[in-house]
Amino acid sequence: MAKNKNNQAIWNTRIKKNSSNLFQKVGNSIDVDKRLYKEDIKGSIAHVEMLFKQKIISFKIKNKIIYGLNKIDKEIGNNKFEFNKKYEDIHMNIESRLFQIIGEEAGYVHTARSRNDQVITDFKIWIRAANNEININIDKVIKNTLKLAEKNIQTIMPGFTHLKNAQVISFAHYLMSYVEMFNRDKKRFLNNLDSLDENPLGVAALAGTSFNIDRNYTSRKLGFKRPTNNSIDTVSDRDFVLDFLYSISVCSMHISRIAEELIIWNSDGFNLINLSDKVVTGSSIMPQKKNPDLLEYLRGKSGNAYGNLFSMLTILKGLPLSYFKDLQDDKEIVFKSNDTLINCLKIFNEILKNCSPNKKKMLKLANTGYTTATDLADYLVKNHSMSFRKAYKKTASIVNLAEKEKKNLNELTLKELQKVEPKLKEDVLEIFDLGNSINSKKSYGGTSFDNIKKMIIKYKKKND
Numbered sequence: 001m002a003k004n005k006n007n008q009a010i011w012n013t014r015i016k017k018n019s020s021n022l023f024q025k026v027g028n029s030i031d032v033d034k035r036l037y038k039e040d041i042k043g044s045i046a047h048v049e050m051l052f053k054q055k056i057i058s059f060k061i062k063n064k065i066i067y068g069l070n071k072i073d074k075e076i077g078n079n080k081f082e083f084n085k086k087y088e089d090i091h092m093n094i095e096s097r098l099f100q101i102i103g104e105e106a107g108y109v110h111t112a113r114s115r116n117d118q119v120i121t122d123f124k125i126w127i128r129a130a131n132n133e134i135n136i137n138i139d140k141v142i143k144n145t146l147k148l149a150e151k152n153i154q155t156i157m158p159g160f161t162h163l164k165n166a167q168v169i170s171f172a173h174y175l176m177s178y179v180e181m182f183n184r185d186k187k188r189f190l191n192n193l194d195s196l197d198e199n200p201l202g203v204a205a206l207a208g209t210s211f212n213i214d215r216n217y218t219s220r221k222l223g224f225k226r227p228t229n230n231s232i233d234t235v236s237d238r239d240f241v242l243d244f245l246y247s248i249s250v251c252s253m254h255i256s257r258i259a260e261e262l263i264i265w266n267s268d269g270f271n272l273i274n275l276s277d278k279v280v281t282g283s284s285i286m287p288q289k290k291n292p293d294l295l296e297y298l299r300g301k302s303g304n305a306y307g308n309l310f311s312m313l314t315i316l317k318g319l320p321l322s323y324f325k326d327l328q329d330d331k332e333i334v335f336k337s338n339d340t341l342i343n344c345l346k347i348f349n350e351i352l353k354n355c356s357p358n359k360k361k362m363l364k365l366a367n368t369g370y371t372t373a374t375d376l377a378d379y380l381v382k383n384h385s386m387s388f389r390k391a392y393k394k395t396a397s398i399v400n401l402a403e404k405e406k407k408n409l410n411e412l413t414l415k416e417l418q419k420v421e422p423k424l425k426e427d428v429l430e431i432f433d434l435g436n437s438i439n440s441k442k443s444y445g446g447t448s449f450d451n452i453k454k455m456i457i458k459y460k461k462k463n464d
């Protein structure tokens with residue numbers, strides 16, 4: 001229950017009895033929302049400056065309040081502030097302390113505002129910074145991915161569809177596909193800033209206020225572009241929370257996909273990726289084990305991100321307008337998702353620095369599963385004027401032959417090949433060279449070594 005300096009509930013004139021002990025215990029949110037203290041103080045300072053400019057409060061009172069708020073800011077920053085659950089949330093904790101510091105004049109700070117607009121103002125400012133902070137961390141991931149890609153342009157591996165060997169690719173090309181994803185993530189977080197551009201402060205409880213406030217002024221002071229348009233919507237709106245949680249979910253999903261691939265490739269069955277001891281853990285019973293626990297952590301955490309998004313969607317489903325206590329959980333959900341993603345990005349960076357391809361094994365695997373079959377079909381189309389479908393069938397017969405002879409395609413002799421297609425000449429053998437296969441994929445976005453080099457240069461410039 002929110003109380004003032006005499007330890008009385010602020011609403012005790014109206015509500016005579018204390019709320020139940022249990023509710024006092026669970027209804028407060030201070031442990032969670034104290035994280036918004038800087039934003040709350042910043043919002044309050046902008047608010048009282050505006051109240052003074054509009055001649056709603058005096059110069060002296062404005063200064064006293066700002067003095068008190070700055071003092072509180074320092075106290076909290078220096079761990080000298082005693083947060084009290086009795087005061088419910090960060091807003092009431094700060095207001096109560098303001099009373100202690102400057103006395104009764106603290107009572108002016110809440111003129112023409114409500115906690116309903118106050119909390120969203122704080123939260124929007126916080127989420128705005130969080131979007132940027134996440135992008136700084138994504139940038140680091142992109143940089144490290146680019147570094148690994150740069151070292152592995154010539155590293156040949158099988159590309160998979162259905163996890164079956166499909167066509168040959170460069171390991172760098174694979175890594176660059178994640179650079180695309182992480183760049184889209186960055187864009188998504190950046191786009192969120194648009195919906196965070198509108199200032200909620202001044203809509204008060206839900207109806208606006210009879211005071212002659214200037215919401216454009218507080219917008220400018222707090223870095224918003226404009227005030228929100230409708231007071232009821234403003235108090236009820238948590239779309240910006242959903243956007244943030246969704247962006248986090250998508251980014252976590254990307255991390256979980258690459259984590260899963262690296263787990264599979266690090267498995268003894270594949271053995272395509274080495275992980276240094278820094279990013280593996282042992283087993284309590286099997287002395288030989290080196291497990292990719294960190295990657296599993298990354299894969300799993302996307303589940304939490306989706307859960308948080310779903311929690312928020314469910315809280316909002318069917319919730320009438322405008323403010324309800326239900327909404328209070330939004331902060332815990334957002335902080336959890338944010339912190340987990342930041343951790344995941346940091347861990348992922350460590351993994352990128354501590355993983356390397358097993359080049360020999362990659363090459364060996366790339367040479368199995370008839371990965372140059374499509375190249376042969378393309379060759380037949382280009383050199384023996386066949387339709388693609390006809391060339392596809394001829395190639396399938398050649399694959400059948402190789403399978404029967406227990407050979408890879410590049411182990412077949414020209415004679416054997418000519419049994420299926422007599423017109424074939426010596427130069428067909430070059431088609432089965434894996435490097436040639438990769439280099440032939442020069443179409444824009446394809447895996448040719450040149451394409452990859454260009455892409456890496458492009459993204460290095462972009463992320464500088």
Ligand code: ARG
Pocket residue numbers: 029033089090115116119323325327328329
């Ligand atoms: N701590 C509250 C929250 O985060 C602040 C808003 C309280 N408003 C109210 N009408 N009870 O939701």
